[in-house]
Amino acid sequence: MKYEADKVSDIQIAYIGGGSRGWAWTFMTDLAMESRISGTIRLYDIDRGAAEANAIIGNRQKQREEVSGKWDYVVKDTLQEALSGADFVVISILPKTFNEMEADVHMPERLGIYQSVGDTAGPGGMMRALRTLPMFMEFGEAIKKYCPEAWVINYTNPMTLCVKTLYQVFPQIKAFGCCHEVFGTQKVLASIASQELGCDSIDRRDVHVNVLGINHFTWFDYASYKGIDLFPVYRKYIDVHYEEGYEEKDNHWMNSTFACAHRVKMDLFKRYGLIAAAGDRHLAEFMPGDEYLKDPETVAGWKFGLTTVAWRKEDLQKRLERSRRLVSGEEELKLEPTGEEGILLIKALCGLERVVSNVNIPNAGHQIANLPENAVVETNAVFERDAIRPVLAGSVPEQVRQLIIPHLENHDRIMQVVLGDNRDVDLVVEAFQNDPLVKGRATKEQVQALVRDMMSATLG
DSSP, rough: EETTTTTEEEEEEETTTTTTTTHHHHHHHHHHTTEEEEEEEEEOOHHHHHHHHHHHHHHHHGGTTTTTEEEEEEEEESSSHHHOSEEEEEEOOOOOOOHHHHHHGGGGGTTTTTOOOOSSHHHHHHHHHHHHHHHHHHHHHHHHHHTTSSSEEEESSSSSHHHHHHHOOOOTOOEEOOHHHHHHHHHHHHHHHHHHOOSSOGGGEEEEEEEETTTTEEEEEEEEEEEEHHHHHHHHHHHTTTTOOOOOOTTTTGOOOOOOOOOOHHHHHHHHEEEEOOOOHHHHSSSSSSTTSSSHHHHHTTTTTOOHHHHHHHHHHHHHHHHHHHOOOOOSOOOOOSOOOHHHHHHHOOOOHHEEEEEEGGGGGGGTTTSOOTTEEEEEEEEEEEEEEOOOOBBOOOHHHHHHHHHHHHHHEEEHHTTTTTTHHHHHHEEEEEEETTTTOOOOOHHHHHHHHHHHHHHH
């Protein structure tokens, strides 16, 4: 990297999964709008054609007059070529295909076990981990060998286990997990506060929060706007709107597979006194299966949706067609802020900013006092020049801790399977039986059969 007056150039970013037809375009958009950093994006993907398409799309941005961030996009054939001497590594991959994810999400339905996402917790999250973590072991070893000083930003799910694996392989790695779910909850709080306080639109960044939990099961025990405690404001809103929930403008939950009415959040607040800080689809998967995900009718009653893999496959075809249009020049990326903070964090680590944001890293600093030291947790942290300093978030209430612990126990079980022969069916069965979505909803024999079938369908 080269430092100039308030600028950093010649930044080398290795992008593992650089053929992405979603997140990569978000990354390109944010880079194109940032004038203070520039350099080269090295795209590496097992689908070289997809990486080549993104190189064309990325390089086209330099020709646009309104683009202030100038980046070169190049395709690399090997991890070594992509990683050697990199300053940053971005990891955003889909482990195998949506065919495997179809088994992750839908095969448990034969036992009446429904999943709204299936990539983090529950049977689907664990199966996805068994496919993903061996790749992350390879990534960790390669980073250790070719760019040990690089900052590694992971966007891949299951987030917690992916980050945990990188540190297992390379304890000195400078890796962290980035997730935007907290931002969405800040936006909801900002909108509710604006309505309840009778003030103008509030920027979510002005809603200051204390974050604690694990990825996709995060919580706020503090939320403030310009000195105003937002907990009473949120409580008052829930007392009035609990049944209908909160609907985001032009994003009704019935019309969008990712939207929700935030009723699960409201219910969790009434039960535990903390603001749950993730999308309802994710939060529901961490809770007992007879609550929010008992059956499709129950899900609809809580006003969120089950994201089917059939929908994901259909959406992929649309994104493939969009990729074709972007490559041909028929369509251009819209240069609008995406709401992600990845580029802001890169700027901070380059020394251009000082930022407080949520991050997934090991609990080695005891940032959450009553969770295990070896757990990967999500809290706020200070990002500045070549440093991430986690904020001491305190302790989670005991009732919430009891909700988190089964998932941490399963993280350890799945890690043990991956570090072993990756075919320890008994340990995977044990993890399934410990998972709140499964626990008490099937016999051991049924779970054993489900595990064998899912492993056969998704691990090859």
